[in-house]
Amino acid sequence: MPPIISIEHLTKTFQLDGKPFNALSDVSLEVQQGEIFGIIGLSGAGKSTLVRCINLLEAPTSGTVLVRGQELTKLSAKELRLARRKISMIFQGFHLLMQRTCLQNVCFPLELQGVAKNKARERALELLRVVGLEEKANSYPAQLSGGQKQRVAIARALATDPDVLLCDEATSALDPKTTREILSLIRDINKRLGVTVVVITHDMKVIEEICSKVVILNQGNIAESGTVEEVFSNPKSEAGRRLVYPGGMPALHLLKDSRVIRVAFNGGTAYQPLIASLAIDCGVKANILGADTRNIDGKAFGTMLLGLPEDETEANRALQYIRSQPNVTVEEVQDYHA
Amino acid sequence: MLESLTVFFENLGIVKVPEQLEYLSDLPNLLFAVWETLYAPLAATLFAYVIGLPLGVLLVTGEKEGIRPLPPVFMRVLNTLINLLRSVPFLILMVLVFPLSRLILGTTIGTTATIIPLTVAAAPYVARLVEASLREMDRGVIEAAQSMGCSTWQIITRVMLPECKPGLINGATNAAITILSYGAMAGAIGGGGLGSIALMRGHARNQRLVLWVAVIILVVLVQIIQTIGTRLTVRSDKRINK
């Protein structure tokens, strides 16, 4: 199946104080139908600009943006408005209409399309049920909490049966618990309705929680991309490492002359059992020099530095044992300095 | 009763009291003056909005960062014109507009005739009031509307104006009160109503009692308009948690 979103050689140049500034330079990416696609990067990396180019809120300076095979940059104003109905967006600041009730907010995109009032009402109520806010139908946004406002915004975004849902820092204004609730709602919507989701965030946890693929954006360039497992367990780019290990690479004191290996976990069992079974099955005691692993859906991702015993045969035995484990890759660190 | 009132006012040093009390006790006459005071300014407010509301919208949507930028030259001309009209003192503007009043209404005298200069004076003021209200609009909400496929017209009529309704009502209250006071001023040169009474009788003929009554009624009218306006503003604003 062709990708639902395909961005090719996208460049966006702003004029800043008369000087050109590339917020995005030659960005290409593809999003497949039905996936939850993450875009992560530090503040100012160009994430918002990138996502705003997907519905052409921001006009690309050059490059193409294809959504469902339709090249948005070539559309007339009217055609673009029609195309936008199928590309919904939610925002960090919710951006609800403050003078309308929740129900009227969800009705809004339907009214724009000329859907009959009672039909629109019915659909809006149904969507408020989906996001679990039926009882707030006649409340005004000012009377809601942040999480509830975002639920209304999600219901509104779904009103037009979109193919794509763009989320620009949709959970950044929410507390951790509410963030998880909203994320699970988004995942639920993705599964149930098959809506392709593009998530923009500077928060690793958001990506871990719901995304399958991720792109790391750094100063307007794609630093790296791949499945969340690949990128997070073994970030290859400098920008990737900065995101995955915000505190810097783990560094620890080390016994002289011993060999050090980096073990990358790609979604197998957690790391403690590996170390335990290493001791039990091979009788080798490895020294954990540092670890940065995380648990996603009960699976381990991340890397761990192990110091092997000085004894050559024991070290090789351990190495072989770890290599034989599923979902684990091993590489030897040549010049490890504490 | 009338006698004791007369004595009371005369003791305050007011002259020609009986004559004034007689004039003031002609209630229909007074009520007609109130009506005249209200109707020209309110009609002018209405017309001023017919002209000023679209202009105010243009001032916001047409600027460089607006949702439908217009040629900068056009925007500069519009801004200059509005500033120009606003800087002319009302009484002078009224005289300047006499030819226009004559052209449209055939006369420059009377309450109805003041509607034209009042409208000309108020329209640019209204445009600025509308502009100020619409500038309060959260850009993000407009962007969200655009992301849903709103046209420019839909953004103006379904997002900007309804979302800014409280501010617009508040502005309209200010406009009505300002125009009311202009209307009272217009009494000086041919207009009718309380302003005319206050000036012609109160000032010119030194009927201080009439002057004060006219002023008090004007103050009360302003209070009533302000109270209604404030109440409507607050009631229409759903951002406030009530």
Ligand SMILES: Nc1ncnc2c1ncn2[C@@H]1O[C@H](COP(=O)(O)OP(=O)(O)OP(=O)(O)O)[C@@H](O)[C@H]1O
């Ligand atoms: N309209 C604009 N005019 C000029 N520069 C802009 C404009 N919009 C964005 N930029 C610049 O482009 C760069 C990328 O901005 P963008 O908003 O896409 O970053 P971001 O990754 O979303 O950051 P954040 O996490 O803070 O939201 C920034 O340096 C910003 O200053």
Ligand SMILES: [Mg+2]
């Ligand atoms: Mg952003």
